[in-house]
Amino acid sequence: MIKGLTLLRSASTPAAFDRLGSFFAALGFEPGPGWVNGANRGSSFRAPLATIEWIDGAADTPADLLIEVTSLGAVRDAAEAWLRAHAAEGATEAETLQSLQATLSRIEPTVWKTELFTAEPVPGIRIAFWEWAEPLKGKPAAMEGDLVVTGMRFAIVVARWNAVITDRLLQGSLDALLRSGARREDIEIVRVPGAWEIPDAARTLAETGRIDGIITLGVLLRGETAHYEAIYNEVSRGIGQSQQETGIPHAFGVLTCETLEQALDRAGLKAGNKGFEAASAAIEMVSLKRKIKAAPVQGSAL
Structure with a gap:
């Protein structure tokens, strides 16, 4: 399973290392864990999405690192403000320009077709x-959630049964959650x-009013149990009912598999990690819900 991409670049000097860290932080990148190993040190920054792209033939690329953003003008303003603030000491305005x-x-x-x-x-x-330049590309505008978790609080309800699966x-x-910028203190595990x-447990958490989104994680194996479908139906109904009646988004990460091997595959071995997918869905739904509530009312009242 491919989990992520990391681009490594060496700063020429310790001053350049510190300067790069300050620049990326000023543009709003999520800082990752740094490291120190003797005389060497590292600083990492994360983004919600990453792409590796190969080109067949000559390409006129403007830089080795390309970063896709939203609100390009605001990003450039932030970059200019940072460059001005870190201009050479004693530089005149003409020299800064x-x-x-x-x-x-x-x-x-x-x-x-970009800017x-x-x-x-x-x-x-x-x-x-x-x-x-044309993000909609001729398609009708749609309101969508994103994967930025600023100011969001999440709860994860995870079953202990079959912990070899649920822990994954x-x-x-x-x-x-952490890759999207969530703070550890804003994640509650039950x-x-x-x-x-x-x-x-999900219903109780939703009713506290302190949680924006809930992620439910568990696994049901058919095996030789005759009540497999009855349990699954009640679990799915209960989670859905809790979401509808409390208005708090609930992400469904309860696996229903025939065998343990199938469950392992869906918990990170071969078919992706459904816990990761459930958390991503929860983030997006909380974001979408906030956008819907903040959107201006269209048309006129009758």
Whole structure:
């Protein structure tokens, strides 16, 4: 299972290392765990999505690192503000403007139907920031949630039964939340004996008013049990009813499998991690719900 992409670049000097970290932090990147190993140190930054792209033939690429953003103008303003604040000490306004012209480009259209600008926070490291010029591409506008979790609080209800599976699902959910910028103190983990108890715990959490989204994790194996379908029906009904009656988004991460091998595959071995997917869905639904509530009313009242 492919989990993520990491791009490694070496800063030429300790000062360049610190400068790059400050630049990425100023643009709103989520900081990842850093590390120190003797004389070496590392600093990481995360983004919700990553892409690796190979090109067949010559390509006129503006930089080694391309970062897709929304609100390209606001990102450029942030980059310019940072470059001004970190101009050479004692530089005049004319010298600062000359430096900006050399390290920060204007927003320009590209042949691949995007708009783009480049920034060079340290010499030799040029970064391109881009945004689709026509993000809708002829399609009707749609309101969608995103994977930014600023100010959101989540609860994860996870069953202890079949912990070899549910612990993997829990790890996937935490990975999705933390990668999207959630703070650990905003994630509440509640363990229940088995899948049957998940709806009750989820309902109790939803009614507290302190949770924005709930992720339910468990596993039901058919095996030789005659009551498999009865349990699954009640668990799914209870989770759905809790969501509808409390208005709190509930993500369904309860696996229903024929065998243990199938469950392992869906918990990260071969078929992705359903805990990660459930957490991503919860983030998106909380985001969408907030957008719907904040959207202006269309039309006039009758």
